[in-house]
Amino acid sequence: MTRDADEPATGGGRSGTGSAGEGLTVGRAAALVGVSVRTLHHWDDVGLVRPSGRTFAGYRVYSADDIARIHRVLVYRELGMPLAEIARILDDPAADARAHLRRQRDQLLERIERLERMVTAVDRMLEASRSGMRLTPEEQVAIFGDDWQPAWLEGAEQRWGGNEQWAQYTERAAAMTAEDWRRVTARTEELNADLAEARRAGTAPGSAEANALAERHRALLSTYFDCTHAMHACIGTMFATDPGFAEHYDGVAPGMAAWLRDTIHANAEAHGVDPATATWE
Template sequence: MHHDAARPDPDDGLTVGRAAELVGVSVRTLHHWDQIGLVRPSDRTRAGYRVYSGEDVSRIHRVLVYRELGFPLAQIGRILDDPDADANVHLRRQRSELLDRIERLQRMVGAVDQMLDASRRGMRLTPEQQVAIFGADWRPEWVEGAEQRWGDSDQWGQYEQRAAALSTDDWEKVAAETESFEAALAHARRSSVAPGSAEANGLAERHRDLMRTYFDCTHSMQVCMGRMFVQDPGFAAHYDGLAPGLAQWWQDVLFANAAANGVDPQTAEWE
């Protein structure tokens, strides 16, 4: 079989297992990306096995960077398939956004470093320490307001127990995860993702996973939180500051996902 000299021998490509091992993701993840058309192995060996070429692996790395920056997979696919943007355009864009994120994370690390000698842990931090870790948008009264609303609930007991077990390193990770998640929310809102869509429901479930850091969050509880995000001026200002109209859109997303899981948003209670 003759091979074009300018094209690598497909037998030099990577099987899905080898590609997953080298880039640090699971085989299941690569299979999923293949199924949704995000990254597909473009070559075959002489024996007929599908393999990832060098260009495919480069695309995997671009996906990983955009995912780390909080972009939903559907949006990553649209960005990478933009006919007006080549690989260098993506690299320059990613470099700029990564530098912005690095700067934010460095500020967070500096705040955490100042607290390493503190004896108190978790959310039982002073308001000043909370702001230092989570940034200027953090409002210490959110914790106080939550305690007033739900201090007698089983979930608040879970919250106090789990929060007290977190180290400052853990809180740094939680802050980074929260920042990444809110970036994904803002991108989805700006991209006019429809409440009730698979992408929107995925964000709602990602929010439930994030809440499990503190307590076991049901869909009914998410509905109650969605109401608060719109009705509470502090929360509404926070979300709308991320993207115009985000607070109401986020409530609509949580309501739609709850309804899809058998919960009536009109009658849902904190349970």
């Protein structure tokens, strides 16, 4: 079949049915509806959308009805319908065009809703890959308490991001649901209460009871990354020397920051780690 490769940019008069300027050539029709000229040629070949006229020079021209048919084809194709099925529906004289359009509209709305949910999910995954948490800021406050500040996650990433343990944290945290976070938060609150009770009772670091609490603490940290005894010793030092952590633990029980450090260090020593020379490994 001869193609209109050198057709003019505007439509000419249509043979037998139109005057000059009536109808769109294949190039202009393709640009208008957002498909390639090759696609319109293929649809012409298979009888899906045939231009209803020609210019006096013999070029194909598409009428307004032809363009409307192309748009209907595009809608059906967007819904994943095969071209042969599209042709059957469009050419069925018994088909209710308005009913088909209503169904198309309903299907498109359903698809838009599904795509919007997918976009939201991707956004959450992108945020999770950065901060390691799929919770919204509102969910974080609801689970972690009114004093929780979502910006702390950014500070943590700036401070520790880039090492293997942070990568473990982001991967594990991204897989945790809101219910998972509630369980971890409950475990944390329970452990803090037991630590505070031990501190107030004068439990000696290095005792069996204190070592058991230290192991519970290390196990809780291992929810997020594989925490060795050497790492735990480094964290214990940070609890007593970092103003933010020290204020937090001393707020749970007076003197608890230093006591927790000593408890963690004593437990690390029991496992062959010298807290004075411990490194992050």
